[in-house]
Every structure is written in C-alpha cells, then in structure tokens.
Amino acid sequence: MPMKSILAAGAAVGVLSVVMPVQAQETVNAVMERGALRCGVNTGLAGFSNPDSEGNWEGLDVDVCRAIAAAMLGDPDAVEFTPLTAQQRFTALQSGEVDVLSRNTTWTLTRDTSLGLNFAPVTFYDGQGFMVPADLGVTSALELSGATVCVQPGTTTELNLADYFRANEMEFEPVVIEQIDEVNAAFFAGRCDVYTTDASGLASIRATVAPNPADYIILPEIISKEPLGPVVRHGDDQFFDIVKWTVYALIEAEELGVTSENLEEMMGSSNPSVQRLLGVTPGMGEALGLSESWAHDAIAAVGNYGEIFERNVGVNTPLGLERGINDLWTRGGLMYAMPIR
Amino acid sequence: MAQADTSAPAQEAHGLLYDPRARAVFYQVLTLAIVVGIGWYLIHNTLANLAQQNIASGFGFLDREAGFAISESLIPYDASDTYGRAILVGLLNTLVVAALGILFATLIGTVVGISRLSSNWLVAKLASVYVESVRNVPLLLQLFVWYSIITVSLPHPREEMTVGLDIYLTNRGIYVPVPLADPVWPLVGLALLVGIVLAFVIRRWAKRIQETTGKIKPVLWYSLAVIFGCPLLVWLAGGAPIGMDVPVREGFNFQGGIVRTPEFTALLAGLSFYTGGFIAEIVRSGILAVPRGQTEAARSVGLKPGRVLQLVVLPQALRIIIPPTTSQYLNLTKNSSLAVAIGYPDLVSVGNTTLNQTGQAIEAILIYMTVYLTISLLISLFMNWYNRHIALVER
Known part of the structure; x- marks a missing residue:
C-alpha cells in the first residue's frame, strides 16, 4: 500500500503529461456521463469516513459526497469512493483520479494556490490536539519536551507539531508513518508517548481503536486552526460552484429548519427562502446547471448539516463531540451559509 | 558511393533508395525523430497542464523552509532548514x-x-x-513483522530490558553507550585504517614469499595483530580515555549514548x-x-x-x-x-x-x-x- 503513494504520484506525472488541456466543465460533464461521482475519502477514520461491517462508507465526509451526488445525479449512492492516505490525496485529485476530495483536509494558502486546488466551504472546524496515555501523568502539552510523537506525514499536523515545539523551545522525536492503521498500531504499542492529529480525529481513534478508551486522555491545548472541507481541482468553475452551494444548502436547510423528516411538508412552506432552496420557486437549480430539485435531493439523502453532524460525530455517537464552533452562527457557532437567492 | 559521380541523377536516387546503408540511416533518423517528438509532446503538455491548473513547477521549493521534523539524521537538521x-x-x-x-x-x-x-x-x-x-x-x-516484533515485544522505556554493559532494549530503540568525545578517538580511527592497509601489505609480502620460496606465512595472525594493535597503541599513547556516555532514563526516554530506532x-x-x-x-x-x-x-x-x-x-x-x-x-x-x-x-x-x-x-x-x-x-x-x-x- 505505501507504494501506492509513489504510484499515485507516478500516475499524476503520467496523466498530467498525456491528457490534453482540461476543458471548462470537464468534471461536471464527466460525472454526468459516468453517472457517478468519484470521491476521495479517508482510509478509515470513524465518524468522518469509514466502511461499516457491510462495506458501506459512512461518516461526515462521506455524507458530503453523497449530498453532492444527490444534487448532481439525484442518487446519493451514485458515488465511487476511493480511500486515500494523507500523502496520496492531492495527487489523486490533481491527476483526475477523483472528482472531489472530502477527506478531513485542512484549508491552507499553499494548498489553495500552488497545489492547484479550490476549497469549498468548511464542513468541520477543527484544531490540532495531543493524546497521551493517562498513566504518563502529563496534564498539559507544555510538559511534553523530550517526548516521542506519532504523526502522519504530509499533513498540516506534521508542520504545526514542529512549529509548536519550536515556539515553546521544546524537543521532540517524530515517528512518521503513512498508513493510519500503522500509526495507530505504533501508538497503542507504546512506540510513542504522544499521538497528534486533529482533535476530532483523536476522539475518533480513542473511541474506536484504543484497547480501553479510558486509558487515554486528550490534552486541553488546541494548537492550531484546522478548517476541514471538500476540495476540487482548478479548471472547472461550475463543478466548484456545485460543491460549494451543496454544502451551503445543507447549512441553510438547518437554519431554515428543513430536515430529512419534514422535507415533504416543507415543500408546501410559505417561506420564500425555503421555496427557493427546495426548488418550489425555480431558478437556483438552473443557475447551477442542475435540476431544480438539487437541494431537495441532497437533504432527502443525508439530512441537513445538523443531522449529518449528530448522526456521525455528535454527542450520541462513540465520538461524542459537542457542536461547539460547528454550530450555526445564529447559535454562536461559525456555520454560516451564503444567501441562496 | 564512388560510382555515384558517374551515374545519372535518376539512377543515383534509385541507388540511394535501395542502398541498405542509406535506408538504415533513414530509419534511425526517423526513430530518433519520433522519440524526440513524443518526448517534446509529453514535456510540452505537462507544462501546459500544470500551468492551466496553476500547479507550481520548478526546483525553487528546495530553498524554502521545510517546517517538518525528521527523527534521525546524520547531519544537523531541524524544522527551520530547507x-x-x-x-x-x-x-x-x-x-x-x-x-x-x-x-x-x-x-x-x-x-x-x-x-x-x-x-x-x-x-x-x-x-x-x-x-x-x-x-x-x-x-x-517481512518489514511489518520485524517492526511489530520490535514495537510490541520489546518493553516500554519505563520497564526496560538490559543485556548488560549499559545496553538497553526498549520499544523506542536500542540504546548503546558510546565513548565520551576525546581528541584521541579520531586518531584511533585513523590508526585502524592504517592497520587495515598494513594487513594488505603483509598479505602481498606473504604471497611473494610463498611464490619465491614456497613457505607459507601465518598471514591471519599478523593481520589481526596490526589491525587491532595499531589502534590500541594509539589509544594507550593518548592516555587511554575510558569515559563512556551511558544512556540514562530522563523524562520520557533514555538520553545519552547512541540509539538505533525500531524503524x-x-x-x-x-x-x-x-x-x-x-x-x-x-x-x-x-x-x-x-x-x-x-x-x-x-x-x-x-x-x-x-x-x-x-x-x-x-x-x-x-x-x-x-x-x-x-x-x-x-x-x-x-x-x-x-x-x-x-x-x-x-x-x-x-x-x-x-x-x-x-x-x-x-x-x-x-x-x-x-x-x-x-x-x-x-x-x-x-x-x-x-x-x-x-x-x-x-x-
């Protein structure tokens, strides 16, 4: 499997050199013709993208893919999922192996520019944290000087880690392994004192991989901003618009009180915003180049943003995360959809 | 093609067409042209596609700050290097x-x-x-097996296993004491090299003796004597420093000595x-x-x-x-x-x-x-x- 990243990079070299210059709307047309959306997801991170016991992908990132597929093709199952490691993801997107990357990927300036990518709105505001065994006796990240730290390569996490220890004049020894399963195994075998990644990821790994979740604590320090969202490559603005507005539609639906359960009822709503969102008043779908039922289909498939959050990572799931800053702006969070009109 | 001077132009072209050497040259030039053409096409398209997708290219990034740490290095390196x-x-x-x-x-x-x-x-x-x-x-x-054997089977640094001589086996690595830095050590290394060269000289000398007289000299013992004797003499002459940098548990891990990581x-x-x-x-x-x-x-x-x-x-x-x-x-x-x-x-x-x-x-x-x-x-x-x-x- 690790050779896969080299293969992916090699494939990128190959594809970039042979494919004729990209046409506008190439991605939209390709998805429509294929009848399926190709979506890059994590190889296995419970709550975000993880196959269940029957091999069906589920999680917050996966639901975003399903919503886009529903909006474009009317079918939330018209998605081909490609599990990607942190190192493989960008080359897979750049080379056209996937249409959209929905894989807990942090939005940064370099990625947005020199990697030739476009970030759609944030679907999860995260921050980097540290997890340690409880019996290590550490209560703050500032006590970690000299520790051995497990981290996945090619992530912003790897860079923040170096920055944080440099800024606080502390030493550390990194253990950098590409496959998330191998990093997990190394940490729980005691190869490292500390595991660092996004706080949501730590919660997920502790809840689902740790032999006994109570033996591990997540330190209070959050050392970075990690806005995670879907990513597309440069070159197809229409596809970028579709991804962007599908995410906004999910957030807007929560704000307007439209859920997967009351959806049909809401079709008869007299609220003009709801009518525009659900295509009762036509125009929005046409502007995106989709059918007027785009948002209706997306919400019918996965529910609004709040439903997606609660179903995958909320307090009633093994991850048990509070909405926090991922709540709607009207409730003091950061989730704010641009006006759909 | 000496006779070409005397033949008519038509015959010359005719001759050229059926001249095996001319044909060979033609096909080689054609093959080369196709290879170069494909190469140019690929490079051109790559650059065009990269530019179109706004993906950076060139080797300028080698001078930029890397920002990530590396666990083991032979030369000094930290995250602020390029x-x-x-x-x-x-x-x-x-x-x-x-x-x-x-x-x-x-x-x-x-x-x-x-x-x-x-x-x-x-x-x-x-x-x-x-x-x-x-x-x-x-x-x-096999690599996964070796890695698991080391990280799972060997004990944690807090309950380390020692094989004596201050050598510690842990799942963070194998810690071995090394001699404390002393100006004598580089000279000892040099003496070892001299010893090895001398051993080669002895071998040649023994071979010459054997070829001329038929007598066989005990080369192995002579060689071992010079290879180990030279550094030993230098070490003794240098005051025989015996200070060792011994690994000790400090904080999360062992400090001091040298460590070979499980990886x-x-x-x-x-x-x-x-x-x-x-x-x-x-x-x-x-x-x-x-x-x-x-x-x-x-x-x-x-x-x-x-x-x-x-x-x-x-x-x-x-x-x-x-x-x-x-x-x-x-x-x-x-x-x-x-x-x-x-x-x-x-x-x-x-x-x-x-x-x-x-x-x-x-x-x-x-x-x-x-x-x-x-x-x-x-x-x-x-x-x-x-x-x-x-x-x-x-x-």
Whole structure:
C-alpha cells in the first residue's frame, strides 16, 4: 500500500503529461456521463469516513459526497469512493483520479494556490490536539519536551507539531508513518508517548481503536486552526460552484429548519427562502446547471448539516463531540451559509 | 558511393533508395525523430497542464523552509532548514541503511549458502528452510513483522530490558553507550585504517614469499595483530580515555549514548535477511558450478581442505557469484524505499512529505529517479571493476 503513494504520484506525472488541456466543465460533464461521482475519502477514520461491517462508507465526509451526488445525479449512492492516505490525496485529485476530495483536509494558502486546488466551504472546524496515555501523568502539552510523537506525514499536523515545539523551545522525536492503521498500531504499542492529529480525529481513534478508551486522555491545548472541507481541482468553475452551494444548502436547510423528516411538508412552506432552496420557486437549480430539485435531493439523502453532524460525530455517537464552533452562527457557532437567492 | 559521380541523377536516387546503408540511416533518423517528438509532446503538455491548473513547477521549493521534523539524521537538521537539506538527510539515511544492508546480506548469504551444502543434515535443512521462507514472502510483509516484533515485544522505556554493559532494549530503540568525545578517538580511527592497509601489505609480502620460496606465512595472525594493535597503541599513547556516555532514563526516554530506532532496526533486519536469502542461493550455485575435478585435482596435489577452498574453489566460484550478487545489491538499495511503510525517514519518505507539502510531484519523482539511478550505477561500476579484477586471466 505505501507504494501506492509513489504510484499515485507516478500516475499524476503520467496523466498530467498525456491528457490534453482540461476543458471548462470537464468534471461536471464527466460525472454526468459516468453517472457517478468519484470521491476521495479517508482510509478509515470513524465518524468522518469509514466502511461499516457491510462495506458501506459512512461518516461526515462521506455524507458530503453523497449530498453532492444527490444534487448532481439525484442518487446519493451514485458515488465511487476511493480511500486515500494523507500523502496520496492531492495527487489523486490533481491527476483526475477523483472528482472531489472530502477527506478531513485542512484549508491552507499553499494548498489553495500552488497545489492547484479550490476549497469549498468548511464542513468541520477543527484544531490540532495531543493524546497521551493517562498513566504518563502529563496534564498539559507544555510538559511534553523530550517526548516521542506519532504523526502522519504530509499533513498540516506534521508542520504545526514542529512549529509548536519550536515556539515553546521544546524537543521532540517524530515517528512518521503513512498508513493510519500503522500509526495507530505504533501508538497503542507504546512506540510513542504522544499521538497528534486533529482533535476530532483523536476522539475518533480513542473511541474506536484504543484497547480501553479510558486509558487515554486528550490534552486541553488546541494548537492550531484546522478548517476541514471538500476540495476540487482548478479548471472547472461550475463543478466548484456545485460543491460549494451543496454544502451551503445543507447549512441553510438547518437554519431554515428543513430536515430529512419534514422535507415533504416543507415543500408546501410559505417561506420564500425555503421555496427557493427546495426548488418550489425555480431558478437556483438552473443557475447551477442542475435540476431544480438539487437541494431537495441532497437533504432527502443525508439530512441537513445538523443531522449529518449528530448522526456521525455528535454527542450520541462513540465520538461524542459537542457542536461547539460547528454550530450555526445564529447559535454562536461559525456555520454560516451564503444567501441562496 | 564512388560510382555515384558517374551515374545519372535518376539512377543515383534509385541507388540511394535501395542502398541498405542509406535506408538504415533513414530509419534511425526517423526513430530518433519520433522519440524526440513524443518526448517534446509529453514535456510540452505537462507544462501546459500544470500551468492551466496553476500547479507550481520548478526546483525553487528546495530553498524554502521545510517546517517538518525528521527523527534521525546524520547531519544537523531541524524544522527551520530547507527542503533541500531535508532531502539530503533522507538521502544519507538511505545510503546508511543500504550500505549496512549490503554488508549484512553478504555475510548472511555467504554463511547460509555454504551451510546449505553442509554434510550436517540439520544445518543444511535449517538453511534450506530459511532460504525458502524469506525468498517467498513479500518483503513488505517481512518489514511489518520485524517492526511489530520490535514495537510490541520489546518493553516500554519505563520497564526496560538490559543485556548488560549499559545496553538497553526498549520499544523506542536500542540504546548503546558510546565513548565520551576525546581528541584521541579520531586518531584511533585513523590508526585502524592504517592497520587495515598494513594487513594488505603483509598479505602481498606473504604471497611473494610463498611464490619465491614456497613457505607459507601465518598471514591471519599478523593481520589481526596490526589491525587491532595499531589502534590500541594509539589509544594507550593518548592516555587511554575510558569515559563512556551511558544512556540514562530522563523524562520520557533514555538520553545519552547512541540509539538505533525500531524503524531503522526493522528495515535493516528485513532488508538483510530478505536479500541474504537470495545471495545464499547465488553462493551455493557458484560453489556447485566449480567442476568436481578441480577439487579432486587440488586434493591430489596435497592441498589441505581449507587451502583447496581458498585457492581453488572460491576464486572460481566468485567469478560466477559476483554478477548476480551485483543485481541483489541493486535490489536491496531500491527496496530500501519500502522504509516509508514503517516510518524510517529515507529519501522517499522525506521526499513524499516534501511532495505532499509543495505539490510538486514531478520534481520530487525526478529527484528520486536521479538519486536511485546514480546510486545503482555507482554500485554497478564498482562491482564491474571488482568482477574484472577477479576474472580469470587467461594466458
């Protein structure tokens, strides 16, 4: 499997050199013709993208893919999922192996520019944290000087880690392994004192991989901003618009009180915003180049943003995360959809 | 085409068309043109596509700050150094593990190869089982097994296991004490080199004595005496410093001494045992390929079994062994890139992180290819030289 990243990079070299210059709307047309959306997801991170016991992908990132597929093709199952490691993801997107990357990927300036990518709105505001065994006796990240730290390569996490220890004049020894399963195994075998990644990821790994979740604590320090969202490559603005507005539609639906359960009822709503969102008043779908039922289909498939959050990572799931800053702006969070009109 | 001067133009063209040399030149030029054309097309399209997708290109990123840490390095490195230096660190790590891997694989291969020919049933069978199992299990799986053995089986630093002499085995690495820095140590190293050179001189001298007088000198003892005697004398003359930097538990891990990480140990063990299996077969086939008559003839002139092996069998077997062993050395070097699976920061591991952060896949892949090509060609050059050196000189 690790050779896969080299293969992916090699494939990128190959594809970039042979494919004729990209046409506008190439991605939209390709998805429509294929009848399926190709979506890059994590190889296995419970709550975000993880196959269940029957091999069906589920999680917050996966639901975003399903919503886009529903909006474009009317079918939330018209998605081909490609599990990607942190190192493989960008080359897979750049080379056209996937249409959209929905894989807990942090939005940064370099990625947005020199990697030739476009970030759609944030679907999860995260921050980097540290997890340690409880019996290590550490209560703050500032006590970690000299520790051995497990981290996945090619992530912003790897860079923040170096920055944080440099800024606080502390030493550390990194253990950098590409496959998330191998990093997990190394940490729980005691190869490292500390595991660092996004706080949501730590919660997920502790809840689902740790032999006994109570033996591990997540330190209070959050050392970075990690806005995670879907990513597309440069070159197809229409596809970028579709991804962007599908995410906004999910957030807007929560704000307007439209859920997967009351959806049909809401079709008869007299609220003009709801009518525009659900295509009762036509125009929005046409502007995106989709059918007027785009948002209706997306919400019918996965529910609004709040439903997606609660179903995958909320307090009633093994991850048990509070909405926090991922709540709607009207409730003091950061989730704010641009006006759909 | 001397007669072309006298023939009519039409005939000349006719002659040119059917001239095999002219045709050969034409087809070669045509082939070259097609290859160059395809190459140009690919490069042009790549650049156009990169520009269209706004993906950065060029090697400028090598001067930018890397920002990530690397666990083990031969040269000073920290996160504020450049990508170029990070890649150099990875390259040196690759060279270290490849060089040690080649050394150990050769030792293992030679011992196991000879053992397979042993008349002792148990030794021969054990060697066979070893060769058949390591050759037939994918290297990547073997690396995972070695890595798991070290990280899961060895104890945590807080409940370390010691094998005496202040050597500690933990799942964070193997900690070994080293002598404290002292100006004498570099001189001792130099004396060791001098000793090795002297040993070679002694060997030549003994050979000349044997050729002229027929007397055999005990070369081994003389050699060992100079190889170990020279450094020992220098050490004594330098005041015999005995201070050691001993690993002690401090904070989370051991500090002091030198440490070999589990990643390095697992990779080195995996590469050495895997390639050792192949070299064992090469050694065995090389020895078996020397005709039996050679051994019998050597015995019949009264040589002892050791001298038969040393003077008659091995020199001939080596000529058969060296070329395929060269390919194994090349394989080992290239296989070291599997390090990325178990987290050893080799060229590909560091390069992949760089690739991922800068998005410059093509440049990174070009660097890998250039580096592995250069290393492989250098190994080939050396082995070919050695092969010529030991080749049979026919009179």
